[in-house]
Amino acid sequence: MNVHEYQAKQIFAEYGVPTPRGLVANTVEEAVENAKKLGGNLWVVKAQIHAGGRGLGGGVKLAKSIEEVEKLAGEILGMTLVTHQTGPEGKLVQKIYIEEGADIQDEFYLGIVLDRAKEMPVIMASTEGGMEIEKVAEETPEKIVKVAVDPTIGLQGFHGRELVFGLGITDKQEQRKFIDFASKLFKIYMDKDVELIEINPLIRTGSGDFLALDGKMGFDDSALYRHPDIEAMRDISEEDPDEREAGQYGLSYVSLDGEIGCMVNGAGLAMGTMDTINFVGGTPANFLDVGGKANAETVAKGFEIILRNPKVKSIFVNIFGGIVRCDRIANGILEATKKVDVKVPVVVRLDGTNAAEAAEILKNANIENVIPATDLLDGAKKAVAAAKGEL
C-alpha cells in the first residue's frame, strides 16, 4: 500500500525527521487558509497523487503571495496530472499540500529498500537529488552510495560514516545531522514494515540543515494488520477499483492492454498464460489469479470484472487444479453464465484434480459460448482464434 507525500511527512514528523512545515487542503479556500496559517512569503503548492514526477508534470508550483497560492490551488486541484509514473491517462488531483518554501542549497537522494540478494535493508544515497534514481543508477552508478544494514545490529555509526563520506559531506555538524536523519528514517523503515522509503530530494539548506522535501512510502501489505495507523491512511480513490474489488474476493487482478481475458489459478501460471497468448500471436487483456480458494462465487466475480473491459474479445480459463478442484471451477463457469451476460467466447482448459468431472459438468451444461481445450497451447491458440472471430 502506498501513501501520499503529506502522509509520509506526518510519519516523518512523528519520528523527528525534519520536513518543511505544511498543511493538506481539499479546497482552494482551505489552501488559502493553510498558507496564511503557515505564514512567511514563499509557499509551494503540491498535488497529492500516488505517483512521482509531479514537478515535471506541472503539479508542484511555487507561490510568492497568498493570491498566487489561491490561483495555483485552483489550477492544480481537479487537474488530471500526467507524469512518467501515472501512465498517459494521468491521475485526478483531489488534494493539495501547501508547504513553506525551503531554501535549497543542495539536493540529495535518500532511499531505503529491501536488498533481495543480501536479504536485508539497503540505504541508498546520492548527491544527484531531484533526478530519477533509476536514471542515476544506469548512467552514473558510482554516484549512488549503498549501505546494507543488518537489522539485528541496526544502524551503527560506521554505516552512517559510510553514508556521509560517500556523499562528500565534510562539515562535522552536517555529518552528525545527516546520520541522525538516516537513523530516524531507518527506524521508520523497520518499525512500520515499510517496503520502500524514498526522499527525493532531501535538501541541505543555506544554514546546513537537512530537510525531507519529498516523501514517498510504500508498505508491506502482509504486515498492515499490525499497523492500523497506516491502514487508516489508505486512499481508495488512488486504487484501481477493479483491482480493489477483485482483492475483496481473494482474486488478484491487473488490467492490461490486450484483447484476451485470462482467468487462471496461481500467479506463475497466470503470467505463463499471458506469455503463451503472446507467443501464439494474441494479446492478454489482464492478469487474473483466482487463488487457491476459488469457488463458484469468485469465478463469477472474475468473469464480471474481466468483462467490464470493453476490449475483451475472448476469455481463456486456464486451470491446473491442485488444491483448486476443477469441478468447482466448472460450476463457477455455469454460475457465471447465469449471472453475467458472457457475450464473448470462453475457451476452457481444466487439468489436474477432478478434471474429468469438470469436463462432464461443462459438457452436460452445453453452454453456447464455451469451447473446451485440451492443454495450455491448444487453449491459447483457440482463445486467439476466437478473439479474431475464427472459431
Add this chain to the structure above:
Amino acid sequence: MSILVNKDTKVIVQGFTGGEGTFHSEQCMAYGTNIVGGVTPNKGGQTHLGKPVFNTVKEAVEATGATVSMVFVPPAFVADAVMEAADAGIELAVIITEGAPVKDMMYAKMYATKKGMKTIGPNCPGIITAEECKIGIMPGNIFKKGPVGLISKSGTLTYEGANQVVQEGLGISTAVGIGGDPIIGLSYKQLLPMFEEDPETKAIVMIGEIGGDLEIQAAKFIKENITKPVVAFIAGQTAPKGKRMGHAGAIVSGSAGTAAEKMAALEAAGVKVVKTPAEIGKAVKEVLS
C-alpha cells in the same frame, strides 16, 4: 535417489490440527509421507490423524526424531514457528504459509541460517520426491518417478511442468517449489548442485519469474558448475513494469528483474530457454535425447 527428502524422512507438521494442516497432512500421509506427529500449542498429548500432538517442536523432535517440519502456521505467527523449528534442531522447514510479513521472514531466515536449518518457502507448494514423500500441497498423482529435477517459484507452473514431463514418458526425481516472496529459503543456486550430484536426476527444469535476481545468479552458477542439461521458463514476459503480479516478489522495479534479462542470462549460460510453459515437456525430451 532424490534430493533433500525421501520415504524415510521423518516429518512433523506445525499447525497440524488446523484446517489446512489437517487436510494436507492427510493427503501427504496418503501419498506415503512419513509424518510422525505434529505441533499445536495447548493440544499436546492429543492424537490427531493417528499421530501424537506436541506443545512444542522441541518435545516433538525428542519424541519422534523428526528432521523435517512442514509449516502451516498462519502468517502472523509463522516466523515464530520457523525460529522454533530452527531452535529445536530441525534440519529443513518447508513453509507453505502465504502472506507472511517480509520483515518477519528476514529475521526468521537469518536465525535459521545461524542454526544451520534449511528452509523452503514461504508461499510455496512444498517439496515432493516422486512416489516417496510429499511435503506440501501439490496434487501428488501427477508426479511420476523419473529423471527430471524441477525447481519453481510458482506452484501451478510446477504442476504444469511436471505434468508435461510425465506426458512425454519421463518423470520427476524431486520437485521443489521455492516460493514467490521477496525473501525465500533454498533457491536455484543451492538446489542446482544437489540435482547435479543426484545420480537419479539427468536433467533439470527451472521455472522462474519476474522480480529479483535469483535467476541471474542461477545462470552464473550454471555456467560454472552444472553439467546436466537445464531447461528454463521465466514467467512474466508480458507483465507491465512496476506492477505486482500476484506474488509479493513478482515485480519489475525500474528496469531490473525483467523476464528478458533473465532469459538472456540463462541462454548465455547454455540453458535451453522456452518462451511458453507449454514447451517445457518437449524441451526436456529434446535435451535428454
